[in-house]
Amino acid sequence: MKKLKCECGHVNPEGTVLCEACGKPIEENQHIDGNDKTKLINMRYDGSARRSLTYNRSIIDKIWSFFSSVKVGVWLIVIALFASALGTIFPQQMYIPAEAVSRDPAIYYEAHFGILGKIYYQLGFYDLYSSWWYMILIALIGISLVICSIDRVVPLHRALKMQKPKRHETFINRQRLYSESTNVSNEEKQQVVKKLEKLRYKVRSDDGHILAEKGRFSRWGPYVNHIGLIIILIASLFRMTPWLYLDDYVWVREGQQVVIPGTDNKYYIKNKEFILEKYDEDDEQFKDALELIESRGGEVHKNYQTNVIIYKNVDADLPGAEPKLEKVLEDKVWMNNPLKFDGYTLYQSGYQQNEFSSMSFKIHKTNDSDQEALETFTIDLTAPETEYEFESGFRVVMDKYYPEYYLDDGEPRSESKYPKNPAFVIFVYPPQTDSPEINFIGIGKNIDATGENKYKLGIVDFETHFASGMTLRQDYTLPFFGLGALIFMIGVVQGMYWQHRRIWIHPKDKSILLAAHTNKNWFGIKKDIEKAISDTAIQMVIDQQEVEGNEKNKEGHNG
C-alpha cells in the first residue's frame, strides 16, 4: 500500500486528503473531496482516506464504491417506498375479507377489481411483501447500510482519535469560520480558554496552539442508528426460522379441552367460558353514536374474552403414555390482554357463534293440531347419547347424527364433525312396540319417510355456544427488535441534537488565527465564539462560505 508522508512527519494511508496529524492538504489527493476547486476545504471525516474513494480497480472495489454511496442508498429507499405503496392499492392476500365470494387470490382479485385486479394478481402483488424481489430490495438496503457505515466510520474513527491542537496554517485559514487578530495578549488568550471551558468545551493545548472541542460523541450518532437498523434486519431474518418463532392458531369451544398445537402435545387449553359483551344502548354518554351505528345495521362490542385453564402434560415426552395433566394456570384472555405462560403468549383473536351445544325435542301425536308434548328429551351435542327411555314406555334411538348436514347427490352427509347444522335420523318406539317410526329431523327439516308415523318429533329449543379462536405465539426475536429500535433511537437523538464543535486558536508570528468547524448548526457555534471572545482583542470569525456565496451572487447579477 502506498503511504503518504506529510511534511509534519506523519505517515498517512493512501487516499488521505488532509494529513491526519496536522491537516495540511495532501496535494495529489485534493480532487477527491473537490478541495481543488474551492477556497474552503471539505471537512467531511477531516479528510481521512475513504476506501470507496481510494480504490476503484477490482470488481470488489466497484461493488464497495457502489453501495457506499449515499446517492445509491437514497435511491434504494425511494424504490422501496414506491414498491411498498404498490402493495396497498388492493388488499394483500391475508387481508382478503372473510365474506368475499372466494378467498382464492386467483379468483378474488379479478372478480373484485376487474382487469386491474387480474394484472395485480398476475404480477404477484397480492403477496408483495414476501416476494423475492421485495426481499432483495430490503436486503440491498441492508447491504448499503453496512457498507456505507463501514466506509465512513473507519475514517471518522481515524480522524477523531488523532485531533491534535497543532494544525497546519492552510488547514486553519481554509475553515469556514475564520479570523485573524493582532495584539492579543496572553491573558486574553487565557480568558478565552476559561470561557470556552465554562461553555463546556474540552480544551487542549500544545505549544501555544489550542483546540477546544465539544460534543464529539454526536459524530457516532449516524453509525449507532444504522447499527440499530441492522440489528432489526438481522432479527427479521431470524424470525423466518422456526426455532425462534412460533405462530399457531386454535379453536376451542366452550367447555372443550384441546391440545395446543405447536407445543408438541405438551400443553392443553380448556375454554371454561366465552364472554361477549355489547355496549348498552341506553348508555347516556354514547347514546347518539350507538343509535347512528345501529341505524346502519351495526353494533359495537365492548369486550370479548375467554376464561381459560392451561394444563401441562407432564408425560408428554413418554411415547405412548396417557396424557397426565397438571394445571398451570387459570386466567382470562381478552383483547389487548394476552396471556403469558412458560414462554408462550396466548391471544384472543376471534370467535364464532355458529355451533349448537344441545337440542331439545318433543314427541307429539301427528294428528294433534296443538302439538301437545307427550315427552321431551335433550340431546347434548358435545357428547350425544344414542338412546333415551321414558317411563311412559316411549323409547327413542338416535340412529344417525350429521353434525354439519348437507345433501351430497341425495345422500345425507356431514361436512365436518362440528355441530354447525345438526341433523338426525331418529327412531321413535311408541309404547309396547318393537318396530320404530323413522324421523329425519334438523333445523328447518322434519321428514317422515313413510308418511305413516303416528307420532311426530318437534324441535322445542336449542342452545348454541361460542368457539373461541386463539393465537399462540412464541417469539424469541422480540428482544432483538426492541434492542435495535432502542439503539436506533439513541443514535438518532445523539446525532441530531448534539453537534461536534471545534475551535482552533493558532498563533502565527505576532497574530492569532481563529478557526472553527461544526458538523451542524453554524448559528450555535458562532454564538459560542461570540461569548468566548467578548472583551478581548480577538476578532469575530467571518463566515467564509457566506462571503463566497455573496460574491458569487453578485457575479451572477452582474453577469
Added chain:
Amino acid sequence: MGNLATFSSTMLYTAIAFYSIATIMFGVTIKDKKKQNKKGMTGTIAISITIIGLIAQLVYFITRWIAGGHAPVGNMFEFMTFLGLSIVLAFIIIYFIYRLNILGLFALPIALIIIAYASMFPTDLSPLVPSLQSPWLYIHVTTVSLSQGILGISFVAGLIYLIKQVDQKKRSKKNIWLELILFSLIACVGFILSTITFNILDYSATFEYPSGDRTLTVEYNLPAIAGPQDGELITEGANGALFEAPGWLQGRNAAKKFNTLIWSFATGLVLYGLIRLVFRRRIGAAIQPLLKNIKPDLVDEITYRAVAIGFPLFTLGGLIFASIWAQIAWDRFWGWDPKEVWALITWFFYAAFLHLRLSRGWHGEKSSWLAVIGFAIIMFNLIVVNLVIAGLHSYA
C-alpha cells in the same frame, strides 16, 4: 355528562375563534414590519391569542376525555382535531425559538382547515371497540399526532420558502406545481364549505344500488353529481345523479366519496377562480410580496429543525409504539396493513429527506419541496388510507 360534552364542544368552537383572530393578527404583523423594522406589539398579541386558543382546545380535550371515559383520539373527528392541536402546539414551540410571525399566518389556517375538516365527520361521543381499549391508544396516537404536527410546521415553512423563492415572473413548471399545492388547500376549504352549506339545508337523497347479490342503500348529503352504479333514487323530491360513478371504484360508499370529491373540487375551483379574479395573478404571485422581508435561510432552518424534531418522534410513535401495541393487540408487531405500510413509507421518505440534506447538501428550495411532499404523504395516510383503502385502521 351531557352538559360536560356540550361544554367541551363549546371550548372547541372557542379555540377555533381564537385561532381565527390570531391568524388575522399575524397578518397585521406584516404591515407592522413595513413601518418599523423591529418587533412590534402585534406579534406578541397574536401569539398570546394563539396560546389562549390552545388552552381552550386543551380544555376541550380534557373535558371530552372525562365525558367519554377515554382519550378523545378514538375516531376520525377526534384524531383530526388533535392533529390541529398538535400543529398549533408545534407552531408555538417553533415560534419561541425563531420568533417568526409569518409562520403563524400560514400554520394557523392549516390547523383551522384540519379542525374544520375533522368536524365534517360524526362528532358524537362514541364507545371504544375492544381492540382500541388500551393505554397504548393515547400513547401511540398522541405521539404520532404530535410528530405529524411538527412535520406540518416543516410543510408550512417549506411552503413559505417556495412562495417567496419560486420565480413568479413568467409561468414555469415550478410555479404551476406551487399553484396546485395552494389549490389543494383551497379544495379542502371547498369541501368544508359545500358540506356545511348542504348540512344547513338538511339535504338528503337516498339511493338503492346492487352490490353482488344484495341491495344496499346509501344516503347522500350532497346533491348527487356521481351516483352509485345502477343506483336508483328512492327519496322523493331529491335530484337524481347526473352520471354514475365508474365501476372500478371499490369499497364501502365509494360512489358517495367520489361525489364528495367532485364537490370539493368544484367548489374549490369556484373559490380559486374568484381569488384569481380579484388578484388577477397566480395566488403564489399574490402572496409573494407579503414575504418580502422574510429571510429565506431562517425559513429553511425551520424546515430542517421541524423535521429534526418530527422524524425521531414519528419513529417513536408511528413505528415503535405502534409495533408494541400491535404486538399486544393483534399478536404481531408488523402485519403490512395499509396504514402500517404508509407509516413505513412516511418514515422512508423523511429518512431520504435527512440523508439528502445532511449528506448531499439539499438545502433551500429542494429541501422545501421535499417538506411539502412529506406532509402530503402524511395527509394521504390520514385521509385516503383511512377512507378509501380499507384496513385495520379504518375507524371513521
